[in-house]
Amino acid sequence: MKALVFDIRLNSLYSIRVPFTWQSALTYPVLPPSAVMGMLANALQRHKNNKHPLEYLDLIENDLLWAGSRLLTPCIIKSYTTSAIVKWEDTLGGKFTNALGRQYAYTKKLQITAIFKGDNLINDIAEALEVSPLTCGDSESPISLDNEVMIRNVSEDIRDKIIQTEYPVPFNRDTKIEEGNGQVYLMHERCKRIGDNFPLVSYMVPIREEQKIITPSSLTIRISNEKIFEIEGIGHVLTISRESHIEPAKAKRRKRARRT
Numbered sequence: 655m656k657a658l659v660f661d662i663r664l665n666s667l668y669s670i671r672v673p674f675t676w677q678s679a680l681t682y683p684v685l686p687p688s689a690v691m692g693m694l695a696n697a698l699q700r701h702k703n704n705k706h707p708l709e710y711l712d713l714i715e716n717d718l719l720w721a722g723s724r725l726l727t728p729c730i731i732k733s734y735t736t737s738a739i740v741k742w743e744d745t746l747g748g749k750f751t752n753a754l755g756r757q758y759a760y761t762k763k764l765q766i767t768a769i770f771k772g773d774n775l776i777n778d779i780a781e782a783l784e785v786s787p788l789t790c791g792d793s794e795s796p797i798s799l800d801n802e803v804m805i806r807n808v809s810e811d812i813r814d815k816i817i818q819t820e821y822p823v824p825f826n827r828d829t830k831i832e833e834g835n836g837q838v839y840l841m842h843e844r845c846k847r848i849g850d851n852f853p854l855v856s857y858m859v860p861i862r863e864e865q866k867i868i869t870p871s872s873l874t875i876r877i878s879n880e881k882i883f884e885i886e887g888i889g890h891v892l893t894i895s896r897e898s899h900i901e902p903a904k905a906k907r908r909k910r911a912r913r914t
Contacts, residue, residue: 655807655809656772656806657885658780660804664762668790687720689790692711693789701781717772718769722768723767730760730866734758810882819890821860841855842854
């Protein structure tokens with residue numbers, strides 16, 4: 655297993671919309687796994703440009719084991735009122751726009767990490783990141799690399815029972831947090847749904863907020879059923895299998911079917 659690790663410098667405000675928040679759109683302070691996947695697939699498509707964009711996304715999702723990001727510098731989130739055009743033609747005196755509330759964030763630097771099963775794509779993606787235009791969440795938020803894209807060895811750590819991480823961790827009733835500060839967000843772990851299943855997963859993001867300024871933090875976790883990866887020179891990240899999200903949904907459908 656190998657990991658891509660790179661730091662990005664934000665060149666503007668960014669807004670990565672939390673799902674189901676539209677009229678008053680909220681933003682994540684960091685990139686959720688789905689946004690990291692989209693960034694990698696977009697860079698690869700721009701660089702290679704010999705397949706449909708969704709085919710590159712399939713390649714990324716099929717080979718990716720884990721993806722995440724973390725703050726390297728303090729972050730500020732503020733709400734603004736934007737004006738959206740809702741129609742182009744109307745009678746005289748009609749309403750053409752609608753006021754929408756939207757959060758925007760700003761930080762100086764973020765670190766992005768992605769763990770892959772094999773070595774087939776990783777060198778191509780590293781090259782693509784260094785030569786392609788990059789954005790944070792949408793095309794309105796340009797970013798640039800702050801260092802070279804690093805390729806690091808990854809091992810599955812089964813020895814340690816207590817680990818410390820600075821990356822978001824899956825959060826459920828079995829998660830045992832020994833120490834640290836964080837906020838819980840619902841995130842998509844992939845960009846494409848599997849059948850009719852497209853769950854939002856609870857993640858605790860290691861951050862601390864004081865006087866409306868968000869600063870990076872860390873979490874100390876006692877391991878129960880999580881899978882631990884150790885990235886050379888970076889540290890630990892935690893994940894749980896995708897099947898653990900999918901199977902409960904299947905069980906609920908079977909239970910509903912038996913009732914009918």
